[in-house]
Amino acid sequence: MHQSLIIHCERTSRKVYSPSDGGIGKGPGGEVLQFNRMAAIYSLFIINKSGGLIFYKDYGSAGRMDTNDSLRVASLWHSMHAISQQLSPMAGCTGIELLEADTFDLHCFQSLTGTKFFVVCEPGSLHMGALLKHIYELYTDFVLKNPFYEMEMPIRCELFDLNLAQAIQKDRVALMGR
Protein backbone atom coordinates (compact mmCIF):
# COMPACT_ATOMS: atom_id res chain seq x y z
CA MET A 1 0.00 0.00 0.00
CA HIS A 2 1.53 3.27 -0.97
CA GLN A 3 1.54 6.59 0.76
CA SER A 4 -0.60 6.37 3.80
CA LEU A 5 -0.98 8.49 6.82
CA ILE A 6 0.10 7.37 10.20
CA ILE A 7 -1.38 9.53 12.85
CA HIS A 8 0.54 9.74 16.03
CA CYS A 9 -1.57 11.10 18.81
CA GLU A 10 0.25 12.61 21.70
CA ARG A 11 1.49 9.91 23.93
CA THR A 12 2.17 11.36 27.32
CA SER A 13 1.77 8.53 29.71
CA ARG A 14 2.48 5.19 28.24
CA LYS A 15 1.04 2.50 30.31
CA VAL A 16 3.51 0.99 32.75
CA TYR A 17 3.28 -2.74 32.91
CA SER A 18 3.10 -4.29 36.32
CA PRO A 19 3.33 -7.96 37.21
CA SER A 20 -0.39 -8.03 37.89
CA ASP A 21 -0.91 -7.54 34.18
CA GLY A 22 0.30 -11.08 33.87
CA GLY A 23 2.79 -12.53 31.47
CA ILE A 24 5.85 -10.58 32.47
CA GLY A 25 9.04 -12.47 32.83
CA LYS A 26 12.78 -11.98 32.76
CA GLY A 27 14.76 -12.70 29.64
CA PRO A 28 18.19 -14.30 29.72
CA GLY A 29 19.85 -10.93 30.09
CA GLY A 30 17.53 -9.88 32.83
CA GLU A 31 15.47 -7.65 30.53
CA VAL A 32 11.79 -7.57 31.15
CA LEU A 33 9.75 -9.51 28.65
CA GLN A 34 6.08 -9.07 28.13
CA PHE A 35 4.15 -12.05 26.98
CA ASN A 36 0.47 -12.40 26.60
CA ARG A 37 -0.37 -8.81 27.39
CA MET A 38 1.18 -7.98 24.06
CA ALA A 39 -1.58 -9.70 22.23
CA ALA A 40 -4.58 -8.02 23.75
CA ILE A 41 -7.09 -7.17 21.10
CA TYR A 42 -9.85 -5.05 22.51
CA SER A 43 -12.30 -5.08 19.66
CA LEU A 44 -12.83 -5.68 15.97
CA PHE A 45 -15.00 -3.68 13.60
CA ILE A 46 -15.98 -4.23 9.99
CA ILE A 47 -17.64 -1.40 8.12
CA ASN A 48 -19.12 -1.52 4.66
CA LYS A 49 -18.26 0.88 1.88
CA SER A 50 -20.93 3.35 2.89
CA GLY A 51 -19.76 3.52 6.47
CA GLY A 52 -22.30 1.27 8.12
CA LEU A 53 -21.12 -1.05 10.86
CA ILE A 54 -21.69 -4.61 9.71
CA PHE A 55 -19.70 -6.43 12.36
CA TYR A 56 -18.55 -5.65 15.86
CA LYS A 57 -16.98 -7.86 18.45
CA ASP A 58 -15.17 -7.09 21.64
CA TYR A 59 -12.66 -9.24 23.44
CA GLY A 60 -12.29 -8.97 27.16
CA SER A 61 -13.63 -6.24 29.36
CA ALA A 62 -11.33 -3.41 28.28
CA GLY A 63 -12.87 -1.14 25.72
CA ARG A 64 -16.26 -2.79 25.72
CA MET A 65 -18.95 -0.53 24.42
CA ASP A 66 -22.66 -0.68 23.79
CA THR A 67 -24.30 -0.91 20.41
CA ASN A 68 -24.82 2.82 20.00
CA ASP A 69 -21.22 3.61 20.83
CA SER A 70 -19.88 1.01 18.46
CA LEU A 71 -22.04 2.41 15.65
CA ARG A 72 -20.78 5.85 16.48
CA VAL A 73 -17.14 4.78 16.44
CA ALA A 74 -17.66 3.04 13.11
CA SER A 75 -19.19 6.00 11.33
CA LEU A 76 -16.71 8.37 12.93
CA TRP A 77 -13.84 6.24 11.75
CA HIS A 78 -15.31 6.03 8.28
CA SER A 79 -15.43 9.82 8.06
CA MET A 80 -11.99 10.33 9.56
CA HIS A 81 -10.58 7.82 7.14
CA ALA A 82 -12.14 9.73 4.24
CA ILE A 83 -10.90 13.06 5.54
CA SER A 84 -7.39 11.74 6.03
CA GLN A 85 -7.26 10.85 2.33
CA GLN A 86 -8.12 14.43 1.48
CA LEU A 87 -5.68 15.86 3.99
CA SER A 88 -2.71 13.91 2.76
CA PRO A 89 -0.17 16.08 0.99
CA MET A 90 0.60 13.20 -1.34
CA ALA A 91 -1.76 12.09 -4.08
CA GLY A 92 -3.05 8.56 -3.96
CA CYS A 93 -3.32 8.32 -0.18
CA THR A 94 -5.34 5.34 0.91
CA GLY A 95 -6.27 6.65 4.33
CA ILE A 96 -5.20 6.08 7.92
CA GLU A 97 -3.68 2.70 8.58
CA LEU A 98 -2.62 3.14 12.16
CA LEU A 99 -3.75 5.43 14.89
CA GLU A 100 -1.68 5.39 18.02
CA ALA A 101 -3.02 6.73 21.26
CA ASP A 102 -2.09 6.56 24.92
CA THR A 103 -4.12 3.56 25.75
CA PHE A 104 -4.73 1.81 22.46
CA ASP A 105 -3.61 1.36 18.87
CA LEU A 106 -6.11 1.22 16.06
CA HIS A 107 -5.02 -0.69 12.99
CA CYS A 108 -7.14 -0.31 9.88
CA PHE A 109 -7.18 -2.24 6.65
CA GLN A 110 -9.31 -1.18 3.72
CA SER A 111 -9.89 -3.57 0.87
CA LEU A 112 -9.92 -2.27 -2.70
CA THR A 113 -13.66 -2.76 -2.71
CA GLY A 114 -14.05 -0.28 0.14
CA THR A 115 -14.79 -2.54 3.08
CA LYS A 116 -12.82 -1.51 6.15
CA PHE A 117 -11.60 -3.82 8.86
CA PHE A 118 -10.12 -2.39 12.01
CA VAL A 119 -8.93 -3.67 15.34
CA VAL A 120 -8.47 -1.72 18.51
CA CYS A 121 -5.67 -3.27 20.48
CA GLU A 122 -3.13 -2.65 23.16
CA PRO A 123 -0.42 -0.12 22.26
CA GLY A 124 2.51 -1.73 20.53
CA SER A 125 0.71 -4.90 19.44
CA LEU A 126 2.50 -6.46 16.52
CA HIS A 127 1.37 -8.20 13.36
CA MET A 128 -2.05 -6.62 13.34
CA GLY A 129 -1.74 -5.99 9.61
CA ALA A 130 -1.37 -9.67 8.95
CA LEU A 131 -4.24 -10.45 11.28
CA LEU A 132 -6.53 -8.00 9.46
CA LYS A 133 -5.55 -9.50 6.16
CA HIS A 134 -6.41 -12.91 7.49
CA ILE A 135 -9.76 -11.65 8.75
CA TYR A 136 -10.42 -10.28 5.27
CA GLU A 137 -9.86 -13.77 3.87
CA LEU A 138 -12.20 -15.26 6.43
CA TYR A 139 -14.77 -12.64 5.45
CA THR A 140 -14.53 -13.61 1.79
CA ASP A 141 -14.74 -17.30 2.63
CA PHE A 142 -17.42 -17.43 5.26
CA VAL A 143 -19.46 -14.30 4.74
CA LEU A 144 -19.45 -13.51 1.04
CA LYS A 145 -19.72 -17.14 0.00
CA ASN A 146 -22.71 -17.70 2.22
CA PRO A 147 -25.58 -17.50 -0.26
CA PHE A 148 -27.91 -16.21 2.44
CA TYR A 149 -25.71 -13.30 3.38
CA GLU A 150 -26.91 -10.08 1.83
CA MET A 151 -24.19 -7.73 0.70
CA GLU A 152 -23.58 -4.66 2.83
CA MET A 153 -25.82 -5.98 5.60
CA PRO A 154 -24.78 -6.85 9.17
CA ILE A 155 -22.87 -10.11 9.35
CA ARG A 156 -24.59 -12.91 11.16
CA CYS A 157 -22.70 -15.97 10.11
CA GLU A 158 -21.81 -18.62 12.64
CA LEU A 159 -19.03 -20.07 10.56
CA PHE A 160 -17.40 -16.68 10.34
CA ASP A 161 -17.67 -16.20 14.12
CA LEU A 162 -16.17 -19.60 14.70
CA ASN A 163 -13.23 -19.15 12.37
CA LEU A 164 -12.65 -15.64 13.56
CA ALA A 165 -12.48 -16.80 17.16
CA GLN A 166 -9.92 -19.37 16.12
CA ALA A 167 -7.85 -16.82 14.26
CA ILE A 168 -7.79 -14.43 17.20
CA GLN A 169 -6.99 -17.26 19.56
CA LYS A 170 -4.17 -18.45 17.34
CA ASP A 171 -2.84 -14.93 17.16
CA ARG A 172 -2.77 -14.75 20.93
CA VAL A 173 -1.00 -18.06 21.26
CA ALA A 174 1.53 -17.14 18.60
CA LEU A 175 2.34 -13.91 20.36
CA MET A 176 2.55 -15.53 23.75
CA GLY A 177 5.17 -17.93 22.53
CA ARG A 178 7.30 -15.13 21.21
Place this chain on the structure above:
Amino acid sequence: MAPVAPRTGDAVFANVERVNAELFTLTYGAIVRQLLTDLEEVEEVNKQLDQMGYNIGIRLIDEFLAKSNVTRCVDFKETAEVIAKVGFKMFLGVTASVTNWDADGTSCSLVLEDNPLVDFVELPDTCQGLYYCNILSGVIRGALEMVSMKTEVTWIRDMLRGDDAYELRVKLLKQVPEEYPYKDDE
Protein backbone atom coordinates in the same frame (compact mmCIF):
# COMPACT_ATOMS: atom_id res chain seq x y z
CA MET B 1 1.51 -2.37 7.05
CA ALA B 2 4.22 -3.91 4.90
CA PRO B 3 2.96 -4.57 1.39
CA VAL B 4 2.67 -8.22 0.56
CA ALA B 5 3.95 -9.29 -2.82
CA PRO B 6 1.20 -10.12 -5.30
CA ARG B 7 0.94 -13.81 -5.99
CA THR B 8 0.84 -15.37 -9.40
CA GLY B 9 -2.23 -17.13 -10.69
CA ASP B 10 -0.49 -20.48 -10.38
CA ALA B 11 0.49 -19.87 -6.79
CA VAL B 12 -3.03 -18.97 -5.77
CA PHE B 13 -4.51 -21.81 -7.77
CA ALA B 14 -2.23 -24.23 -5.96
CA ASN B 15 -3.44 -23.00 -2.59
CA VAL B 16 -7.19 -22.67 -2.93
CA GLU B 17 -9.56 -25.52 -2.39
CA ARG B 18 -10.69 -27.12 -5.59
CA VAL B 19 -13.50 -29.37 -6.64
CA ASN B 20 -13.60 -32.04 -9.25
CA ALA B 21 -13.72 -30.33 -12.65
CA GLU B 22 -16.40 -32.67 -13.91
CA LEU B 23 -18.67 -31.93 -10.99
CA PHE B 24 -18.25 -28.26 -11.75
CA THR B 25 -18.88 -28.64 -15.48
CA LEU B 26 -21.90 -30.86 -14.98
CA THR B 27 -23.38 -28.61 -12.31
CA TYR B 28 -23.10 -25.65 -14.61
CA GLY B 29 -24.67 -27.67 -17.40
CA ALA B 30 -27.57 -28.58 -15.14
CA ILE B 31 -28.11 -24.93 -14.27
CA VAL B 32 -28.20 -23.85 -17.90
CA ARG B 33 -30.50 -26.73 -18.78
CA GLN B 34 -32.86 -25.85 -15.96
CA LEU B 35 -32.91 -22.20 -16.98
CA LEU B 36 -33.82 -23.20 -20.52
CA THR B 37 -36.68 -25.27 -19.20
CA ASP B 38 -37.89 -22.54 -16.86
CA LEU B 39 -37.49 -19.49 -19.05
CA GLU B 40 -38.06 -21.09 -22.46
CA GLU B 41 -36.64 -18.10 -24.34
CA VAL B 42 -32.95 -18.37 -25.17
CA GLU B 43 -32.60 -14.60 -24.89
CA GLU B 44 -34.00 -14.69 -21.36
CA VAL B 45 -31.55 -17.44 -20.42
CA ASN B 46 -28.65 -15.31 -21.65
CA LYS B 47 -29.90 -12.47 -19.52
CA GLN B 48 -30.40 -14.66 -16.49
CA LEU B 49 -26.93 -16.21 -16.79
CA ASP B 50 -25.43 -12.76 -17.03
CA GLN B 51 -27.33 -11.65 -13.93
CA MET B 52 -26.23 -14.74 -12.02
CA GLY B 53 -22.67 -14.06 -13.06
CA TYR B 54 -22.96 -10.48 -11.91
CA ASN B 55 -24.18 -11.59 -8.49
CA ILE B 56 -21.25 -13.97 -8.24
CA GLY B 57 -18.79 -11.36 -9.46
CA ILE B 58 -19.64 -8.75 -6.85
CA ARG B 59 -18.75 -11.25 -4.13
CA LEU B 60 -15.96 -13.05 -5.89
CA ILE B 61 -13.87 -9.92 -6.34
CA ASP B 62 -13.14 -9.76 -2.63
CA GLU B 63 -11.91 -13.30 -2.53
CA PHE B 64 -9.77 -12.57 -5.53
CA LEU B 65 -8.25 -9.51 -3.89
CA ALA B 66 -7.77 -11.21 -0.55
CA LYS B 67 -6.06 -14.30 -1.89
CA SER B 68 -4.01 -12.88 -4.73
CA ASN B 69 -2.69 -9.81 -2.87
CA VAL B 70 -3.09 -7.85 -6.07
CA THR B 71 -2.69 -4.14 -5.50
CA ARG B 72 -4.43 -1.30 -7.26
CA CYS B 73 -3.91 -1.43 -11.01
CA VAL B 74 -2.50 1.68 -12.64
CA ASP B 75 -4.60 1.44 -15.77
CA PHE B 76 -7.18 -0.66 -17.53
CA LYS B 77 -4.46 -2.49 -19.43
CA GLU B 78 -3.04 -3.84 -16.23
CA THR B 79 -6.53 -4.73 -15.05
CA ALA B 80 -7.15 -6.82 -18.16
CA GLU B 81 -3.83 -8.60 -17.76
CA VAL B 82 -4.57 -9.39 -14.13
CA ILE B 83 -7.99 -10.79 -14.98
CA ALA B 84 -6.58 -12.93 -17.76
CA LYS B 85 -3.49 -14.21 -15.98
CA VAL B 86 -4.46 -14.31 -12.32
CA GLY B 87 -8.25 -14.21 -12.19
CA PHE B 88 -9.00 -16.89 -14.76
CA LYS B 89 -6.20 -19.07 -13.45
CA MET B 90 -7.33 -18.78 -9.87
CA PHE B 91 -10.97 -19.65 -10.44
CA LEU B 92 -11.05 -21.68 -13.65
CA GLY B 93 -7.55 -23.09 -13.83
CA VAL B 94 -6.94 -21.68 -17.30
CA THR B 95 -5.36 -18.48 -18.52
CA ALA B 96 -6.62 -16.13 -21.17
CA SER B 97 -4.65 -13.90 -23.47
CA VAL B 98 -5.35 -10.22 -23.88
CA THR B 99 -5.42 -8.94 -27.45
CA ASN B 100 -7.05 -6.51 -29.85
CA TRP B 101 -6.68 -3.32 -27.85
CA ASP B 102 -8.42 -0.36 -29.35
CA ALA B 103 -6.57 2.90 -29.86
CA ASP B 104 -7.54 4.60 -26.59
CA GLY B 105 -6.99 1.52 -24.45
CA THR B 106 -10.55 1.18 -23.21
CA SER B 107 -11.56 -2.09 -24.79
CA CYS B 108 -9.81 -5.35 -25.38
CA SER B 109 -10.43 -9.01 -25.99
CA LEU B 110 -9.84 -11.86 -23.60
CA VAL B 111 -9.23 -14.99 -25.60
CA LEU B 112 -9.72 -18.38 -23.99
CA GLU B 113 -8.31 -21.39 -25.79
CA ASP B 114 -9.52 -23.74 -23.16
CA ASN B 115 -12.78 -23.45 -21.30
CA PRO B 116 -13.69 -25.95 -18.61
CA LEU B 117 -17.36 -24.99 -18.71
CA VAL B 118 -17.97 -26.58 -22.09
CA ASP B 119 -16.12 -29.88 -21.83
CA PHE B 120 -19.13 -31.99 -22.76
CA VAL B 121 -21.36 -29.49 -24.49
CA GLU B 122 -22.80 -29.58 -27.96
CA LEU B 123 -25.26 -26.84 -28.70
CA PRO B 124 -28.48 -28.20 -30.31
CA ASP B 125 -30.19 -26.39 -33.16
CA THR B 126 -32.93 -25.16 -30.83
CA CYS B 127 -30.44 -23.18 -28.75
CA GLN B 128 -28.54 -21.38 -31.44
CA GLY B 129 -28.82 -17.96 -29.87
CA LEU B 130 -27.57 -19.18 -26.50
CA TYR B 131 -24.34 -17.83 -25.08
CA TYR B 132 -23.63 -20.89 -23.02
CA CYS B 133 -20.86 -19.28 -20.98
CA ASN B 134 -22.66 -16.00 -20.46
CA ILE B 135 -22.14 -16.37 -16.73
CA LEU B 136 -18.46 -15.53 -17.23
CA SER B 137 -19.19 -12.17 -18.79
CA GLY B 138 -21.48 -11.37 -15.86
CA VAL B 139 -18.80 -12.34 -13.36
CA ILE B 140 -16.27 -10.00 -14.95
CA ARG B 141 -18.77 -7.17 -15.16
CA GLY B 142 -19.80 -7.58 -11.51
CA ALA B 143 -16.26 -7.91 -10.23
CA LEU B 144 -15.03 -4.82 -12.05
CA GLU B 145 -18.00 -2.81 -10.90
CA MET B 146 -16.98 -3.36 -7.29
CA VAL B 147 -13.60 -1.82 -8.00
CA SER B 148 -15.27 1.19 -9.60
CA MET B 149 -15.11 0.25 -13.26
CA LYS B 150 -18.29 0.14 -15.27
CA THR B 151 -17.80 -2.27 -18.12
CA GLU B 152 -19.68 -3.96 -20.88
CA VAL B 153 -18.70 -7.55 -21.58
CA THR B 154 -19.84 -9.38 -24.68
CA TRP B 155 -19.00 -12.59 -26.49
CA ILE B 156 -17.33 -12.20 -29.85
CA ARG B 157 -16.31 -15.75 -30.57
CA ASP B 158 -17.74 -18.94 -29.16
CA MET B 159 -16.44 -22.40 -30.00
CA LEU B 160 -19.88 -23.86 -29.45
CA ARG B 161 -21.00 -21.77 -32.38
CA GLY B 162 -18.22 -22.97 -34.58
CA ASP B 163 -15.54 -20.36 -33.91
CA ASP B 164 -11.96 -21.32 -33.20
CA ALA B 165 -11.72 -19.87 -29.67
CA TYR B 166 -13.65 -18.11 -26.96
CA GLU B 167 -13.32 -14.38 -27.15
CA LEU B 168 -14.78 -11.95 -24.66
CA ARG B 169 -14.84 -8.28 -25.49
CA VAL B 170 -14.40 -6.12 -22.39
CA LYS B 171 -15.19 -2.47 -22.87
CA LEU B 172 -14.55 0.08 -20.14
CA LEU B 173 -17.52 2.43 -20.12
CA LYS B 174 -16.44 4.68 -17.30
CA GLN B 175 -14.32 4.73 -14.25
CA VAL B 176 -16.44 5.76 -11.30
CA PRO B 177 -14.24 7.66 -8.89
CA GLU B 178 -14.59 6.22 -5.43
CA GLU B 179 -14.48 9.64 -3.86
CA TYR B 180 -17.14 10.38 -1.36
CA PRO B 181 -20.08 12.21 -2.78
CA TYR B 182 -19.49 15.35 -0.76
CA LYS B 183 -17.97 18.36 -2.46
CA ASP B 184 -16.37 21.24 -0.64
CA ASP B 185 -18.95 23.74 -1.79
CA GLU B 186 -21.99 21.73 -0.85
